[in-house]
Amino acid sequence: MSHITSRRGLLFGTAAVSAGALLTACTSNETDDGKAAANEQPAADDKPGKHVTIGFAGPQADHGWLNAINDNAKSRAKKYADVSLEITEGSNDTAQQIGQIETLINKKVDVLVVLPADGKALTQVGLKAMRAGIPVVNLDRIFNSAQAYRCWIGGDNYGMGLNAGRYIGEKLKDKPGARVVELAGLDNLELTKQRTQGFDDALKNYPNIKKVARQAAEFTVESGQAKMAQLLQAQSKFDALWNHDDDQGVGALRAIQQAGRDDFLMVGGAGALSAFQAIKQDDGVLKATVLYPPTMAASAIDLARALGQGKGVGGLAEFEIPASITLYSAVVDKTNVDQYVSTGFR
DSSP: OTTTTTOOOOTTSSSOOOHHHHHTSOOSSBOTTSOBOSOOSOBOOSSOOSOEEEEEEOOOOOSHHHHHHHHHHHHHHHTOTTEEEEEOOOOSOHHHHHHHHHHHHHTTOSEEEEOOSSTTTTHHHHHHHHHTTOOEEEESSOOSOGGGOSEEEEOOHHHHHHHHHHHHHHHHTTSTTEEEEEEEOOTTSHHHHHHHHHHHHHHTTOTTEEEEEEEEOOSSHHHHHHHHHHHHHHOSOOSEEEESOHHHHHHHHHHHHHHTOOSSEEEEEEOBHHHHHHHHHOOSSEEEEEEOOTTHHHHHHHHHHHHHTTOBOTTOSSSSOOSEEEOOOOEEETTTHHHHGGGOBO
16 A cells, blocks of 8 residues: 555656755755856755754554655654654544644644645645645645645656566566466555556557456455455466555465465565565565655655755756656666665565
């Protein structure tokens, strides 16, 4: 679920780069030859500056990915001596989360970081904060109006599907009559539809590959196990599986082991530590996972700090931070897993 309900990093490229790395890439406004840069607006860096109080409000951490979102925000804020973090308890109840955000507004925090349980339902409180002069960093699940936030940063669900499909496609491109199956997430979520669409679009580039089955699970270990068991029973032969979510993938792997199947490759989604460990061990069907990293919360803290200090982003010519940052869904397999292990969530 890494992301559930629009839930659900990396910044500007294929490598694991947080916004912090980008924000600190330029620590002065001089060029290498000592001349003043054209952009005289200072870029954010790690040096202490104006104190910034950041209010952070997210949903209840009822999933490994969401718990990691909170952990990333807290640990990033502790990195800076000039940042105080006001973090709410988190709630999936819309009215309660609105109340928590209104409390932060009344406390007059300098910047808000909000991962809404429901982007549409919380749009008005985002607008309220912006009208009160408190810039909002909208994290992942997007508000209905661009007026409700100063900057949006989040994952690429379509890109997840696209890169999963490309990875599988390249592995099976020389196999005639290749068959693949898909274990999706909750079908009532737009993010699930986006992931499936990206996967299907990628497979169109491989005419030898046919998707023969799809089951929708619920982003839980239990649903992953039950739905995977159904897929295995219905499909006696296939070559690859794409599972949308590494948490439900724990259950899917249990079903696969119970069925004694090892005749296909599996690609996961999100970037759980358990998936990274299985990929590194390389003694099962799980060969790769497509990221939807919770490090986006750390990046959101970096962006909020830059906003509060009136600074720009190192490495970019503009005076201001971007209005929108879509993170890249990198593929992690045994060739690069060591690079990503530290970002894995439990």
